[in-house]
Amino acid sequence: MTVDSSIMISFSTASKEYDNQTALRDITFMVEKGEMVFITGPSGSGKTTLLKLIYSAERPDSGHISVAGWDINNLKESTIPLLRRHIGVVFQDFRLLANRNIFDNVAMALRIRGAAEREIKTKVYESLKSVGLRHKSDSYPRNLSGGEQQRVVIARATVAEPNLLLADEPTGNLDADTAEGVMRIFKNINAKGTTIMIATHNKELYRNTGKKVIRLDSGNLVDVGKG
Amino acid sequence: MAPYAFRLALQSLIREKWINLLSILTIASGLLVISVTLFAAYNIDAATRRLPEKFSMILYLEDNTPQDRLESIMTALRKKRAVSSVRFISKDEAIKELRGLLKNSNYVFEGLDENPLPDSIEVKLKKEAVTAEAVKKISEEAQTIKGIKEVDYGEKFLAAIHSVRSGVTTIGIVLIAIISAGIIFVCYSTVKILFYRRSDEIETFKLLGATKTFIRLPFLIEGGIIGASGGLATLLGVMMFYYIVIARLSAAIPLLSTLLFPRTVFLSLPLIGLFLGITGAAIAIGRLRY
Numbered sequence: 001m002t003v004d005s006s007i008m009i010s011f012s013t014a015s016k017e018y019d020n021q022t023a024l025r026d027i028t029f030m031v032e033k034g035e036m037v038f039i040t041g042p043s044g045s046g047k048t049t050l051l052k053l054i055y056s057a058e059r060p061d062s063g064h065i066s067v068a069g070w071d072i073n074n075l076k077e078s079t080i081p082l083l084r085r086h087i088g089v090v091f092q093d094f095r096l097l098a099n100r101n102i103f104d105n106v107a108m109a110l111r112i113r114g115a116a117e118r119e120i121k122t123k124v125y126e127s128l129k130s131v132g133l134r135h136k137s138d139s140y141p142r143n144l145s146g147g148e149q150q151r152v153v154i155a156r157a158t159v160a161e162p163n164l165l166l167a168d169e170p171t172g173n174l175d176a177d178t179a180e181g182v183m184r185i186f187k188n189i190n191a192k193g194t195t196i197m198i199a200t201h202n203k204e205l206y207r208n209t210g211k212k213v214i215r216l217d218s219g220n221l222v223d224v225g226k227g
Numbered sequence: 228m229a230p231y232a233f234r235l236a237l238q239s240l241i242r243e244k245w246i247n248l249l250s251i252l253t254i255a256s257g258l259l260v261i262s263v264t265l266f267a268a269y270n271i272d273a274a275t276r277r278l279p280e281k282f283s284m285i286l287y288l289e290d291n292t293p294q295d296r297l298e299s300i301m302t303a304l305r306k307k308r309a310v311s312s313v314r315f316i317s318k319d320e321a322i323k324e325l326r327g328l329l330k331n332s333n334y335v336f337e338g339l340d341e342n343p344l345p346d347s348i349e350v351k352l353k354k355e356a357v358t359a360e361a362v363k364k365i366s367e368e369a370q371t372i373k374g375i376k377e378v379d380y381g382e383k384f385l386a387a388i389h390s391v392r393s394g395v396t397t398i399g400i401v402l403i404a405i406i407s408a409g410i411i412f413v414c415y416s417t418v419k420i421l422f423y424r425r426s427d428e429i430e431t432f433k434l435l436g437a438t439k440t441f442i443r444l445p446f447l448i449e450g451g452i453i454g455a456s457g458g459l460a461t462l463l464g465v466m467m468f469y470y471i472v473i474a475r476l477s478a479a480i481p482l483l484s485t486l487l488f489p490r491t492v493f494l495s496l497p498l499i500g501l502f503l504g505i506t507g508a509a510i511a512i513g514r515l516r517y
Contacts, residue, residue, distance in 0.1 A: 056517070057434065080517040084436035095431045099242070111231050112437040156435075 007066075008033045008164055008195040009054060014063030016049055022219045023049040026063065029214055029224055031197060033163070036190045038206040038227060039199040041216035047199035048092065050216070051166050054197070055087050056080050068163050085113055088157030088194075090167035094149050096141040096156075102128065103137040106156045113160055127159040128152075131185055147178035154182065158189055165189060167198045171205060179205070232444035239449055243421055247453055250417040254457025254504070255464065257406045257413070258496055262465045268399040269489045275392050282357050284380040285316075286348040286369055296374045301348060303372060309356035309365055314349045318342050345376065359386045407503060410457070414450045414507025422446060422511060439515045447508050454504020458497035465493050 009031040016024045024046045031037050039047050052058040054067050056075055065072040070083050088109075096105050103124055110120045128134045131151035141149055150170060157165055167186065171179035183205060190196045198205065206213050206227030215223040240247050286304075288297070297315065304313045316324075321344040329335055350369075352362065362385060366378045422429070432442055469488050477484040 055434070077517050078439075081433075081436045081438045084434065087436075089434060091434070095427075095434065097428055097431060108432070109435050112432060112435050112441055 005069075006032055008035070008068055009197070010064075010066045011050075011053075012064040014053065014060040014065050016046075016053060016058060016219075017061055024053070024060075024216075024219045027216075027221050028063075029221065031195060031212070033195055034190075034193050035212060036186070036196045036209075037198070037212045037214060038209075039197065039214045039216060040201060040203070040206065041222075042201060044218075045216040046219040047201075047216060048168055049219075051089070051168050051197070051199055054164075054166060055089055056083055081112075085160065086163050088160065088162035088165045090150070090153050090157050090165070090170050092168040092172060094141075094153050096149060096152060098141055100140075101137065102133065102139050102141070102144070102152050105141065105152060106159050109156050109160045115160075123159050124155075127155040130158075130188070131155045132181075146173045147175075147181070150174060150178075150182055151185065154185055154189075158194070161194075163195060165194050165196045167196070167200075169200055170198060171200065171202055176204075229444065232441070232448055235445035236448035236452060239421060239425070239445065240452060243424070246417060246420060247449075250413055250453050251456045251460060253413045254410050254454060254500060255460035257410045258458055258461035258500060259464055261403050261406050261499075262461055262493060262496065264399045264402050265489065265492055266465075266486075268395050269492070270486050271395045272392060273487050275388050282352065282362075282381075282385070284350040284352070284362065284366065284369070284378060286350060286375050287377040287379070288346040288348065289374055289376045290345065292346065292374045297346075300372055300374050304348065304350055304369070307365065307368075309352050309361060310350055311353045312351040314351075316347045316349055318344045318346050321345075321347060357385070359389050410454070410500070410503045411507040411510070414454055414504045415511045416507075417453060418446050418450045418508040418511035421449065433515075433517055442515060443509075443512050446512050447505050450504040450506075450508025450511070451501050452504070454500035454502070454507070455497045456500070457504070458500025461500070462493055462496045465496070 007030050009029075011027045011029050013026045013028055014024060015022070015026055027046075027050065039050060041047055049058060053060055053065055053072065056067075056072055060073060067083065068086050070079075070086075072083075075083060097108065100108070106124045106127055107120045110123060115123070125134060125137065128137055131154055133148060133151055133155065136144060136148065136152075141152070144152065150173075154167075154170070157167075165186075170186070171182055174182065179202070186196055186198065200206070209227040211227045213223075213225050213227045214221065215225070286300075288300075292300075301313050301315065304310055319342065322342045325344070326333075326336065350365075352365070356362070356365070359382075362380050363382065366380050366382075369375055369378050429442055469486075473483050473486060
């Protein structure tokens with residue numbers, strides 16, 4: 001299967017099951033480079049599974065998936081880290097390292113890539129500044145509010161300037177004002193050319209945005225429309 | 228990547244200091260047993276190696292063996308490849324030597340009117356020929372020479388030395404193998420515990436794009452440091468034992484001063500610990516899956 005160079009994500013009749021329970025069935029859609037896309041649907045509709053298939057935490061049982069030119073179906077285990085370095089992920093459960101300060105949490109994304117310490121320092125402070133948390137670099141996650149932790153995760157996901165940013169319920173635990181702030185950050189990142197895919201059940205996030213919205217229900221793709 | 232891996236390893240060593248300290252002490256205890264075994268084996272080996280140089284066979288001659296017969300016996304013995312020297316000991320020389328040895332027990336000789344000892348030939352063998360089998364063979368050959376009444380070569384003594392040597396070597400190898408496996412297991416368990424404790428962190432590393440090497444390296448370094456520290460602690464313990472305890476005890480027990488210290492072997496203890504530690508850690512991490 002050949003992939004158009006302008007396509008960032010391509011799903012072609014991709015399915016995934018867990019213990020004979022369908023998580024996703026025959027999903028087909030495409031996301032172009034630089035797009036901002038929302039995946040929506042009720043809890044258990046398969047949003048998180050879809051994101052996991054993109055960053056290769058799961059493999060499709062059938063169908064075909066390609067991400068940034070990588071053939072996910074035939075990706076070797078040793079190549080998975082390389083794919084993930086092209087993707088920034090804002091995890092639903094944050095996945096911040098409790099015993100490391102905010103600087104180190106964000107820096108981890110660069111250290112994993114083998115960046116030099118001087119470069120790490122510059123980029124981490126820049127990234128923290130972009131989410132308004134430069135002054136919290138020495139704090140630990142436990143001392144930060146939910147919204148602040150969410151912004152640290154965004155800083156970590158974007159510090160290495162990935163081609164694709166995935167966010168799983170990024171405003172799930174945030175109040176309306178904080179959620180708006182987080183969305184503003186996403187829009188700024190998208191404006192710089194990063195493709196963004198946001199999984200959310202919060203309709204307010206994509207209403208009147210004019211962005212692509214992929215609707216899932218019980219593992220089925222029910223609609224691809226505009227917000 | 229390596230400097231950061233060292234940093235992660237050191238951070239973990241400090242964070243989990245008690246479990247690591249316990250492992251280091253356990254490894255040190257194991258290595259101490261290995262060291263004592265090596266120390267004993269080394270000294271027994273060194274002592275038994277020196278014995279062949281002093282080893283000799285005594286060939287007792289028949290009474291009134293004529294001079295030409297004696298000459299021909301000695302020539303025949305000298306021709307043997309295993310023989311390094313041949314010396315005739317007359318019965319008078321023999322009694323003189325005996326009296327010298329037993330000068331504090333002179334009563335043994337009271338009432339002896341004539342010298343009961345026979346003339347004899349002392350045969351020294353080349354170092355490599357001093358084995359129980361070779362000596363037995365030479366003894367049997369010597370007994371067939373006309374004029375030789377009896378051969379004495381400390382058969383049991385020689386066999387005992389060889390069995391002690393091979394026994395110590397066997398026990399040493401078995402003990403070292405068992406304890407090495409034990410040390411690997413200690414490192415394995417320690418790293419496994421640390422690995423489980425950090426499983427969330429490792430999962431996050433994987434999701435952020437960390438390679439297997441990035442994840443493994445700190446654990447291997449940690450295992451290596453734990454093993455090497457155990458080795459270092461043992462080295463210090465062994466050196467203190469040898470240079471302080473044995474040195475002081477030697478004043479009271481002179482035999483102790485003849486003990487040898489295999490410095491090179493003991494200096495390599497941290498390296499042995501390092502190797503065992505890394506091996507244990509490598510087994511503990513096993514195969515990482517994404």
